[in-house]
Amino acid sequence: MASTPQNSLRVAVAGVTGYAGAELARILLDHPRFATNPPIFLGRPESEGGAAISLTSLHPNLSGLPNADDARVIPFDWNELQREGVELMFLATPHEQSREWSQQALAHNIRVVDLSAAWRLDTPAYRAIYKLEDTAATDALQQEAVYGSPELHAAEIKTARLVANPGCYATSVILGLSPVVRANIVDLSAGIIADAKSGVSGAGKAPTPGTHFMYAADNLSAYAIFGHRHTGELYEQLSLQPDQIQFTPHLLPIPRGILSTIYVRFTEPQTIMSLQALFDDFYRDAPLVRVRKSPMTPQIQHVVRTSFCDIGFQLSPDGKRAVIIACLDNLLKGAASQAVENMNLMAGWPQQEGLI
């Protein structure tokens, strides 16, 4: 499929009633490749009495987008997906459900971009936090799954059957650190600190005591210290050992957006010019990463509701330490728009199509 780009693709979105699924619907309805071939939207309308419901009754903000007012949210059914000739599915569903459906989708010859963590981690010890069932079949599929970071793995994504879309925090820290870690200039023995803050939508639509308005509003709190589930993605994608990075997430009292502040020490003193060139060169061909010119650093208000990850840094006067800041919208570059970048690559279309 990737070798002969098609003009369009038959796609379906599972989990369209959720936060990430809603963003997928918005992007895909507005995507030029789907103007005459709109996506199929899957939900659990049984909670609405079993009948299909209209997409815009669920998400009134989508009304007026191409094909949106005629779109229905239908119950999940493999026969229906086959009848419709679906070629690629987005799974914006919980990890366990994604794990089951991605295997079934591949068996039905449907390629998958999975937004959950079901296939992100190769190392069983890092995956254990998700308590997913491992079998010989899932082990084989895990080997095949491609970590869906277009900036790092574009070539593999193009031909993949199963793409594991990265975690939101993980995307920001991995993109912020990759240029300096891959250049081998970081003193790993000194340890990297990644201090990240996220808006509340990162936790999904179901409120919990920790994300309830009364807890989150007017508040800022650290959580999952020494145990956040995204650390495995950092270890694997940055080839780090657990004692070489300390990642601490915080919950911000805003709806969406992530800002990660990353502290590194260098083995040799750097100059602002050399470091700027390193970041600029690394992301020269990355249409959805904006490298800021030091001393400018990214801010959440510059990325919210965009598909960009913004990256910037400042260097200490002695050139031995840098603070790197990476910023993105958790529902977009941290989830839905990154998933669409992956679909674009899988279909042989420009990575940023429909996103800028």
Ligand SMILES: NC(=O)C1=CN([C@@H]2O[C@H](COP(=O)(O)OP(=O)(O)OC[C@H]3O[C@@H](n4cnc5c(N)ncnc54)[C@H](OP(=O)(O)O)[C@@H]3O)[C@@H](O)[C@H]2O)C=CC1
């Ligand atoms: N929120 C974020 O910033 C990010 C989320 N992700 C991942 O993306 C996926 C979706 O996240 P998000 O949109 O935030 O989550 P939400 O909780 O907002 O939405 C979850 C969606 O999954 C559906 N769903 C829940 N359980 C089942 C089930 N057993 N069978 C079928 N469908 C089910 C829900 O349907 P219903 O409405 O009927 O309950 C809903 O459509 C998750 O795997 C999450 O980890 C990844 C990166 C960032």
Ligand SMILES: CC(=O)N[C@@H](CCC(=O)OP(=O)(O)O)C(=O)O
């Ligand atoms: C604010 C908040 O709660 N954020 C979520 C991360 C969301 C994400 O990226 O999701 P998955 O890795 O689960 O797909 C968390 O800390 O668990």
